[in-house]
Amino acid sequence: xxxTGTAAPTEYDTTEVDRSTRWPVTVLYMSxxxxxxxxxxxxxxxxxxMHMPDFLGDYAFLTFGRIRxxxxxxxxxxxxxxxxxxxxxxxxxxxxxxxxxxxxxLLATAALWNLGVLLGVVxxxxxxxxxxxxxxxxxxxxxxxxxxxxPVIWVSLKTxxxxxxxxxxxSQWYLFGATFWFPAIYVVAYLPVYQGVPQAAMNWWxxxxxxxxxxxxxxxxxxxxxxxxxxxxxxxxxxxxxLGFWALALFYNWNGSHHLVxxxxxxxxxxxxxxxxxxxxxxxxxxxxxxxxTMKGHFSLLKTSPTLRFIVFGAMSYTGVSLQGSxxxxxxxxxxxxxxxxxVAHSHMxxxxxxxxTLFGAMYYILPRILRVEWPSAPxxxxxxxxxxxxxxxxxxxxxxxxxxQGLALNDPARSFQSITDEMIPYLELRSVAxxxxxxxxxxxxxxxxxxxxxxxxxxxx
Amino acid sequence: xxxxxHEKEQQKHRLNEPEGDEIDVTRxxxxxxxxxxxxxxxxxxxxxxxxxxxxxxxxxxxxxxxRYGGTFDANSYDPVTIEEGAGSGNGASQGSPxxxxxxxxxxxxxxxxxxxxxxxxxxxxxxxxSSVVTGDSKKLVQIILHGLNGPLVIGxxxxxxxxPAWAGTLDDAQVADVSTYIRKSWGxxxxxxxxxxxxxxxxxxxxxGQPWTAAELGLPH
Numbered sequence: 001x002x003x004t005g006t007a008a009p010t011e012y013d014t015t016e017v018d019r020s021t022r023w024p025v026t027v028l029y030m031s032x033x034x035x036x037x038x039x040x041x042x043x044x045x046x047x048x049x050m051h052m053p054d055f056l057g058d059y060a061f062l063t064f065g066r067i068r069x070x071x072x073x074x075x076x077x078x079x080x081x082x083x084x085x086x087x088x089x090x091x092x093x094x095x096x097x098x099x100x101x102x103x104x105x106l107l108a109t110a111a112l113w114n115l116g117v118l119l120g121v122v123x124x125x126x127x128x129x130x131x132x133x134x135x136x137x138x139x140x141x142x143x144x145x146x147x148x149x150x151p152v153i154w155v156s157l158k159t160x161x162x163x164x165x166x167x168x169x170x171s172q173w174y175l176f177g178a179t180f181w182f183p184a185i186y187v188v189a190y191l192p193v194y195q196g197v198p199q200a201a202m203n204w205w206x207x208x209x210x211x212x213x214x215x216x217x218x219x220x221x222x223x224x225x226x227x228x229x230x231x232x233x234x235x236x237x238x239x240x241x242x243l244g245f246w247a248l249a250l251f252y253n254w255n256g257s258h259h260l261v262x263x264x265x266x267x268x269x270x271x272x273x274x275x276x277x278x279x280x281x282x283x284x285x286x287x288x289x290x291x292x293x294t295m296k297g298h299f300s301l302l303k304t305s306p307t308l309r310f311i312v313f314g315a316m317s318y319t320g321v322s323l324q325g326s327x328x329x330x331x332x333x334x335x336x337x338x339x340x341x342x343x344v345a346h347s348h349m350x351x352x353x354x355x356x357x358t359l360f361g362a363m364y365y366i367l368p369r370i371l372r373v374e375w376p377s378a379p380x381x382x383x384x385x386x387x388x389x390x391x392x393x394x395x396x397x398x399x400x401x402x403x404x405x406q407g408l409a410l411n412d413p414a415r416s417f418q419s420i421t422d423e424m425i426p427y428l429e430l431r432s433v434a435x436x437x438x439x440x441x442x443x444x445x446x447x448x449x450x451x452x453x454x455x456x457x458x459x460x461x462x
Numbered sequence: 463x464x465x466x467x468h469e470k471e472q473q474k475h476r477l478n479e480p481e482g483d484e485i486d487v488t489r490x491x492x493x494x495x496x497x498x499x500x501x502x503x504x505x506x507x508x509x510x511x512x513x514x515x516x517x518x519x520x521x522x523x524x525x526x527x528x529r530y531g532g533t534f535d536a537n538s539y540d541p542v543t544i545e546e547g548a549g550s551g552n553g554a555s556q557g558s559p560x561x562x563x564x565x566x567x568x569x570x571x572x573x574x575x576x577x578x579x580x581x582x583x584x585x586x587x588x589x590x591x592s593s594v595v596t597g598d599s600k601k602l603v604q605i606i607l608h609g610l611n612g613p614l615v616i617g618x619x620x621x622x623x624x625x626p627a628w629a630g631t632l633d634d635a636q637v638a639d640v641s642t643y644i645r646k647s648w649g650x651x652x653x654x655x656x657x658x659x660x661x662x663x664x665x666x667x668x669x670x671g672q673p674w675t676a677a678e679l680g681l682p683h
Contacts, residue, residue, distance in 0.1 A: 014497070094500065095500065097500065165500075167502070169500070169501060169502060169503065170503065171501075224501070225501055227501075228498075228501035228502075229497070229498055229500070229501050230498070231498075232498035233504075234501065234502050234503055234504040235501060235502070235503045235504060236504055236506050237503070237504060237505065237506040237507070237508060238503040238504065238505050239505070239506075239507065239508050240508050240512075241503060243508070243512075261540075262540070264539065265539075265540075266532065266535070266536050266537070266538060266539060267530060267531065267532030267535075267538045267539055267540050268531050268532045268533075268534040268535070268536075268538065270530075270540060271526065271527055271530040271531050271532065272527070272531075274526070274530075275523045275526050275527055278519065278522070278523070278526075279519060279523060281515070281519060282515075282516055282519060285512060285515065286508070286512065289508070289509065289512065293506070331530075331540070413568070413577035413578070
């Protein structure tokens with residue numbers, strides 16, 4: 001590893017800090033991994049059904065309507081949210097430079113949250129789900145998530161209060177954003193007061209915000225932490241950090257209604273949402289410049305640091321998916337891309353190419369430090385990266401192009417619906433191939449994690 | 463790592479890997495024993511093009527909200543389709559009545575009545591072959607202007623839905639064009655409807671605040 005810049009060695013004992021997060025973060029990450037595998041299986045089944053409709057069609061709980069929602073909830077509330085909480089806990093302690101206060105309470109979080117996801121997914125597969133996307137889990141299960149979130153708020157505030165540093169680094173701003181925004185939107189979304197059009201408006205306000213002000217802040221906090229950390233130089237510009245954070249806080253939560261473009265929603269709401277979606281160019285550009293200028297001249301580190309490789313892949317995807325999102329929100333673009341596979345590619349670019357890849361990067365850095373053992377196999381990490389990167393690449397490119405043609409065809413009154421459906425089959429088959437690559441990548445990663453845990457156990461008890 | 467089993471395993475990896483491979487497990491994890499300090503921020507100024515871009519975006523945002531804000535009226539809805547080409551958002555004034563009517567149809571009616579005019583079974587009645595469409599143009603225009611609520615029989619099938627009013631969204635020419643279009647498409651053989659006719663009907667029914675029912679218009683229900 002080349003010596004880089006003037007970075008001081010870590011100026012405090014990270015050992016204690018890392019040890020304080022060992023149990024909660026490991027348990028949260030491993031249960032997240034479990035849901036990733038479950039969600040991947042669901043995803044493959046759903047994907048195959050798109051071009052082989054009879055596949056597993058004899059089981060009610062495996063029909064498309066249920067398995068798709070089960071996939072969504074398993075990866076959103078299982079994998080991504082648990083991974084988010086784990087990353088948040090570790091970063092809060094590291095950024096405050098003190099051991100996690102009350103970290104054991106996060107074990108209760110892990111237990112309650114996992115119970116919530118389990119019950120939720122079972123209910124969905126049993127056909128008992130709500131009619132709003134991203135909010136399928138029926139009441140009263142959401143109470144479990146809210147209860148599980150109390151320790152998250154408590155632990156981050158308590159740890160932050162003990163911090164041993166004057167200035168608060170940009171990652172921490174995003175962490176606090178996520179910590180307080182998520183419970184707020186979740187409670188609001190489940191209020192039993194929406195009917196008709198307001199229900200749809202609230203639904204997409206919520207769904208887009210889960211990505212925008214829950215997962216995105218954690219993804220960005222990770223990128224802001226790991227890029228300068230591994231490169232060993234300060235983040236490029238404080239001013240860009242400020243601009244990026246506050247512009248995101250200002251604009252992102254207006255975005256959701258662009259999902260309803262073309263729907264029976266008042267024009268002003270749509271216009272406000274589209275305008276805010278385009279304004280997202282501001283925070284995205286600020287963050288992209290900040291990260292790029294920090295990385296500049298150090299891209300060779302991508303070869304040696306798996307964390308950096310995943311994180312930079314994620315950060316670049318964030319820029320790409322966000323700019324694409326700003327475009328897609330525009331009425332005359334949405335007119336083509338809306339209700340096509342194009343949108344599906346877009347959402348996976350956000351949740352996978354950006355967020356999930358970033359989370360993998362964070363796990364590659366955090367797990368060996370808190371467990372005090374090394375990753376068992378470098379080739380396994382390489383396989384994991386290339387399988388998932390290639391898989392999601394094929395997925396996004398294939399469906400983006402396919403969806404675009406689909407949208408054009410759907411707008412052509414001369415085309416029959418059946419002929420458009422037939423035309424989409426090759427793209428959907430390509431998606432399943434991409435899904436298999438991603439799934440193999442996940443299995444490789446899971447094996448790495450299990451071997452790491454084994455080593456840690458031997459290390460701890462010997 | 464003091465555990466001999468780990469050492470053995472690591473040796474195994476070294477043997478498996480080609481000499482000089484860029485990823486080496488021990489090198490990769492130098493951070494375990496030595497990592498850089500916690501990140502902090504530099505204070506480089508932002509590049510000048512970014513504030514320029516932001517000002518440009520804000521100007522655009524002002525224009526867009528003004529142009530498409532619908533005066534922030536809760537009852538102002540999108541015309542659904544922003545036509546390609548600037549300035550044609552409120553209906554092209556070029557082309558034949560059929561072409562213009564088709565534009566209105568595609569942006570306003572198609573989501574329920576479908577591009578082929580067949581509607582959706584049990585939900586939205588067909589326009590193709592419908593006597594309501596090809597019959598008395600006055601009733602048709604009245605329905606388009608003020609909507610229709612409740613049971614209606616078309617082609618022997620009973621529908622019980624509600625069609626919204628378009629008086630606030632479509633002007634006389636648009637209502638005339640779309641009426642002409644649906645009266646002459648999909649094998650329908652009706653005559654043209656003119657903007658003047660629509661204007662007269664609109665004036666005559668201007669006090670109407672709610673949708674019609676089939677009974678009021680003397681249609682089968």
